[in-house]
Amino acid sequence: MTRRPPNFSWQGFTQNQAKLLDFFDDLGNNGWARNGQTEALMPTLLGDFEQAGLPLTQVKEAMESIGYSKQALHQLERWESKRTTGKFGR
Numbered sequence: 001m002t003r004r005p006p007n008f009s010w011q012g013f014t015q016n017q018a019k020l021l022d023f024f025d026d027l028g029n030n031g032w033a034r035n036g037q038t039e040a041l042m043p044t045l046l047g048d049f050e051q052a053g054l055p056l057t058q059v060k061e062a063m064e065s066i067g068y069s070k071q072a073l074h075q076l077e078r079w080e081s082k083r084t085t086g087k088f089g090r
Contacts, residue, residue: 003028003066010062017052020045021062028063031072032079034088043083046076056080 010018081089
């Protein structure tokens with residue numbers, strides 16, 4: 001279940017960045033809860049954002065703009081900790 005409305009387009013993002021954001025929204029149907037799927041995907045995907053020129057703050061702003069809660073956005077910070085330190089944050 002995605003949060004973005006039908007026919008939504010990411011304004012101000014490149015085509016590649018928009019594809020990443022779309023996939024990230026699709027993956028976020030459980031608020032990026034820690035499970036086998038997210039364990040495998042999240043660190044790599046967050047690295048893909050960095051390589052595409054999107055820092056975590058912009059990713060969080062984009063996800064907040066389509067309705068993700070503060071709790072879900074905090075979960076992204078925890079995943080970023082996992083990606084950068086190897087430990088899942090608090």
